[in-house]
Amino acid sequence: MSDHMQLYEVFIRSRRGLDHKHVGSLHADDPEQALEYARDVYTRRSEGVSIWVVASKDITASQESDCESFYDPLDDKPYRHASMYEMPEGVDSL
Amino acid sequence: MTERTDISRYAVRLGDDALILGHRVSEWTSRAPFLEEDLAVTNVALDYVGRARMFYQYAAELEGGDTTEDTFAYTRDARAFTNLLLCELPRGDFAHSVVRQFFYDAYALPMLQALKGSYDDRLAAIAAKAEKESTYHLRRGREWMLRLGDGTEESHARMQAAVDELWGYTHELFEVDELEQRLIDSGIAVDPRLFQHDWHDNVAGVLREATLSLPEADWSIRGGRTGHHTEYLGYLLAELQFMQRAYPGLKW
Numbered sequence: 001m002s003d004h005m006q007l008y009e010v011f012i013r014s015r016r017g018l019d020h021k022h023v024g025s026l027h028a029d030d031p032e033q034a035l036e037y038a039r040d041v042y043t044r045r046s047e048g049v050s051i052w053v054v055a056s057k058d059i060t061a062s063q064e065s066d067c068e069s070f071y072d073p074l075d076d077k078p079y080r081h082a083s084m085y086e087m088p089e090g091v092d093s094l
Numbered sequence: 095m096t097e098r099t100d101i102s103r104y105a106v107r108l109g110d111d112a113l114i115l116g117h118r119v120s121e122w123t124s125r126a127p128f129l130e131e132d133l134a135v136t137n138v139a140l141d142y143v144g145r146a147r148m149f150y151q152y153a154a155e156l157e158g159g160d161t162t163e164d165t166f167a168y169t170r171d172a173r174a175f176t177n178l179l180l181c182e183l184p185r186g187d188f189a190h191s192v193v194r195q196f197f198y199d200a201y202a203l204p205m206l207q208a209l210k211g212s213y214d215d216r217l218a219a220i221a222a223k224a225e226k227e228s229t230y231h232l233r234r235g236r237e238w239m240l241r242l243g244d245g246t247e248e249s250h251a252r253m254q255a256a257v258d259e260l261w262g263y264t265h266e267l268f269e270v271d272e273l274e275q276r277l278i279d280s281g282i283a284v285d286p287r288l289f290q291h292d293w294h295d296n297v298a299g300v301l302r303e304a305t306l307s308l309p310e311a312d313w314s315i316r317g318g319r320t321g322h323h324t325e326y327l328g329y330l331l332a333e334l335q336f337m338q339r340a341y342p343g344l345k346w
Contacts, residue, residue, distance in 0.1 A: 040134035
């Protein structure tokens with residue numbers, strides 16, 4: 001593999017109406033090639049109707065060390081959850 | 095000679111192109127430069143072998159009797175194969191395979207688009223399915239042409255060498271013999287001369303964009319359609335047909 005190949009993250013929408021889901025990553029020279037390889041590597045069994053590829057370096061990700069400041073403050077705010085509501089009759093999920 | 099026999103022979107030609115080229119492409123499986131390309135190139139090989147099966151199955155139905163798709167693939171010797179010479183040449187280095195594939199796919203796509211309009215419904219249906227595959231193959235091929243042609247000094251030199259070496263084999267793509275002329279006249283076969291100029295313009299344009307030069311080759315070679323093959327086809331068939339030759343009638 002050549003040195004200048006980049007890592008791309010692949011997102012596939014399996015059906016119309018659904019969201020794109022992260023399915024994995026691959027190496028490619030440019031976004032166009034990444035898209036084609038995503039087709040060849042991740043949709044061999046008709047898994048999708050739409051593909052996104054994003055250079056992994058362009059993704060800004062939260063870190064493990066962020067957990068405390070990001071998520072812990074939410075632990076004592078139960079009113080933000082819908083769990084207090086009673087489900088209307090006939091509705092299976094909200 | 096009946097038209098039925100003509101159509102069968104025509105279908106076998108198209109099947110031979112697909113099988114032999116597909117086999118050559120499949121030789122890259124597990125040997126491609128990196129994992130992603132390995133999967134991609136194997137997909138292309140599978141497309142071609144699948145296409146060969148469709149043409150052979152149709153030819154077998156026209157022949158009738160005990161003939162099956164396997165009869166065509168596994169029990170004929172080199173002289174009975176009628177694929178274009180371009181398809182049987184060794185895969186060479188990666189540049190060589192890219193250029194051969196691009197030359198062929200640039201021919202296959204307009205050929206299939208025209209074949210969709212064939213008066214023969216079955217050929218038209220096969221063409222409709224194969225056209226979608228070839229659209230993708232050509233897109234892939236074009237990008238590899240640009241990437242390697244306009245790449246490093248090394249990749250450029252290898253691509254130019256491949257273009258120069260393969261150019262003389264492309265004339266055969268556009269030649270029509272009596273069999274094909276009869277089928278063209280009855281609206282069944284495709285006349286490749288109709289898109290020869292488009293092919294040339296398309297290829298010349300991509301070569302230019304890829305900083306490669308169009309060869310001024312003063313030689314051309316032909317013979318595949320009449321069974322006069324290069325020395326390479328026999329070795330390819332030896333590998334392709336080994337199991338059926340050693341164990342006739344063997345099934346999975």
